[in-house]
Amino acid sequence: MAGxxxxxxxxxxWWLWGLGLATAASRTMNPALLLLVIGVCVLLVSERRDPAAPNPLRAFLVLGGVIIVLRVLITIVLGNGVYGDTILFTLPRIPLPEWAAGVRLGGPVALEPILYAVYDSLRLTAILACxxxxxxxxxxxxxxxHLPATLYDVGTAVVVGLTFAPRLxxxxxxxxxxxxxxxxxxxxxxxxARLAxxxxxxxFERSLGLAASMESRGYGRLVTSTRASRRLATALALTGLTGVLAGLYGLLDASVGGALGLPLLLAGVLLAGASLIVGASKEERTGHHRDPWSWAETATVCAGGVPAAVLVLGSVQGWDGILAPQTATLPPVPLTAVLAIVVAASPAFFTPRPRPQVDA
Amino acid sequence: MISFEHVTVRYPESSTPALDDVTLQVPEGELVLVVGPTGSGKSTLLRCVNGLVPHFSGGLLSGSVLVEGLDTRGHRPRDLATVVGLVEQNPVSTFVTDVVEDEIAYGMETLGLAPATIRRRVEETLDLFGLTPLRSRALGSLSGGQQQRVAIAAVFAAGPRILVLDEPTSALDPVAAEEVLASLDRIVHDLGTTVVLAEHRLERVIHHADRVVLLEAGRTSPLLDPADAMRISPIHPPVVALARLAAWDPPPLSIRDARRRVGELRRRLAGAEPPEPRPTRADPALTLSGTRVLRGRRVVLDRLDLTVEQGSVTALMGRNGAGKSTLLGAVGAQLPVAGGRVRVGAGQLDPHALPARERVHLVGMVPQQPDLLLYTERVADECLSADRDFDVAPGTTADLLETIAGPIDPTRHPRDLSEGQRLELALAVILAGGPEVLLLDEPTRGLDYGAKHRLATLLARLAEAGTTIVLATHDVEMVAETADRVVILADGEIVADGPVRQVLAASPAFAPQVTKVLHPQTWLTVDDVAAALGRSA
Known part of the structure; x- marks a missing residue:
């Protein structure tokens, strides 16, 4: 394949697919469904990972594991406001002064709040896995x-940040x-602590090296850079970014609720879209080797969209087993939701397989 | 093309200027070599050309730098990107993308060239630098030489009229270095690109240069003819040292030129014998038998057998990625051994079975980035913490440092030291443990001839006192000066092993300059020749 x-x-x-699956995961606290989401992520990555990119999935899963453990420990010591009957053991209670009446330190530890903590942090882990x-x-x-010019500068900063963490x-x-x-x-x-x-x-030294390299290779250079055009570009970038963030927030946080979530999402998408369209007309950066979009891409996005749609619908209509019960029993597993998440695994079979690279 | 007018650069934390009243005109289409010891301001000079100094680095620049008529005061580095391309010392830290082809396209994309143009130039550049077979490879999977070529290609593709390179071959093996220099030669000769280059390893680049600038403590010489420069330069390759010894004038710069004049010297040396190799004690200080080492899932060393005698200096050589560092890592217990045995020291102990506290007295290692060994904010603190780490009397490390490096201001931050001083500090730290076996991974990277000579003297003294030394290096001249024995690795196997004279003289890639010039006689260093002639070098 020389050439x-x-x-x-x-x-x-892939990113829209991941967003879809993350939306699905954010709407449920059923451990079976969440584990299924993580399983789908692992399957896809082992089948179709980009050989040129580092694989951060393991690091993200480890982070998720740490979050679960921390949450459980904190719940054991402080509780989390969930009431439970099944007392596992009792810690010595530390009396707190009057003004901290709402806080409990030690005391009886029940199973239910621990399960709640596990499910809730498992949800975060599933989103991280996506x-x-x-x-x-x-x-x-x-x-x-593929980022439009208005978001390009911010995007580069984000990407450098993303690669910074695994390098640490x-x-x-x-x-x-x-x-x-x-x-x-x-x-x-x-x-x-000594390692830090x-x-x-x-x-920091590496980041400075990269920054110097990008600077001397023309990053952030606007060929027609008048003051006004630079200000407009900055304003557009900020508006677009706010829009995207608001949209993501509406999409991923179920607690915002349908009343606020949907309008927030719509407003965000509109803002982002507007700034992108205006920005695109000022596009001066050019692309080499744009990836084509064909049926496989559309199908992949749909495969991510199906679980998102099903689980959002399920949580709005209050299906059994979408939200975990606050009792010490395993919740029922809704078959429709399982099937929807399995659909998200289908890109592992119909997308083109990247060739593994020979290590030199 | 490039013009410096009375340029002085001062950094706020330093009392002396980094560049001191530099006035210089670099004409179009020439390859200009900047020669100077570490810390003389080479990097500052190079970074002035595209405006990184002072726009990015801070500091105060007086005078003016004009590049194709553009003043760097009014133009930021990004504005000069179409005119000047800068390739920095460590290519890996400058990559913006993941894949060879994308990296080459990146600069052109930010400059806003038309997609059709980009596509054409990517192809041309891939061909010009011989990178076509690697185009879709991940940058992280390339060897050092390949990465360096990609870094140059990526900067070159954006079409600058001037290319500035900082130490482009320091980290490379001799063959990879030749590939990089051949690419540079092509763009200078065929395309008329102006190239400004700084490099410590003069033996590799001096014969490619059209002009030389000598730099000393921030002051530059005028643009000199390379032969004139080498007549006076305190920093010079072995072939020039040989020429001074034999009183050839003007000094030859390439092996070929030197061989045309060597007849008389060879006759004078005909009766003399190169010095006998130093006798070493026969006890083994390091035994590898059937050793197998994996990196990830890749087998790097498989069934390797090697015995090293006590008090000897052994050099491991071979291409980038041949398994040199892996071998050192396995001995220093930095990498796990998947099979076979590793035994170290007079007691023939397994370093992997010892806790780190005891291991450090058996085997000491200075890694490729000596910075990794340094944690504190002052040289003095570093020495004290090393004393505690190795359970030795307070002051031991500081004394060692003084012997190795001469006086160093103890209040300085280790990261502000020169590359050579940092290495010497790391070496002092490791030697405080008094290891029986000392491992050095690429110790001469970034060292000038002076620092290298000091290191060679130190290693000889340590070996004399009974320390066994194994160093992995690409630096042929360093090996000729220090090693008793050379082991050449290729793909994890030992392909040559023997006394330094035999192995180096027999290898076309690894022969030092003096050997190449005096072939078929097998002299290794200028010092040996001088001793034979009864004179000092």
């Missing part, structure tokens, strides 16, 4: 090329290994 580059699915298709999967399936840097892990490993050369091979919290300074220093 022709393999066909990869359009990055936007983001991680989208990252691994289509590198955010590839996505960047690599650095931490290198520094930890180097610490062993000075006779430290501990894993305690003090050891981790060299890891951050390395990361």
């Amino acid at each position: 022709r580059r393999e066909r990869l699915l359009h990055p936007a298709a 983001v991680g999967a989208a990252n691994a399936l289509a590198s955010p840097r590839r996505m960047l090329r 892990l690599t650095d931490a490993r290198a520094v930890h290994k180097a610490r062993a050369l000075r006779g430290h091979d501990g894993h305690g919290p003090r050891e981790v 300074v060299p890891v951050l220093e390395t990361a």
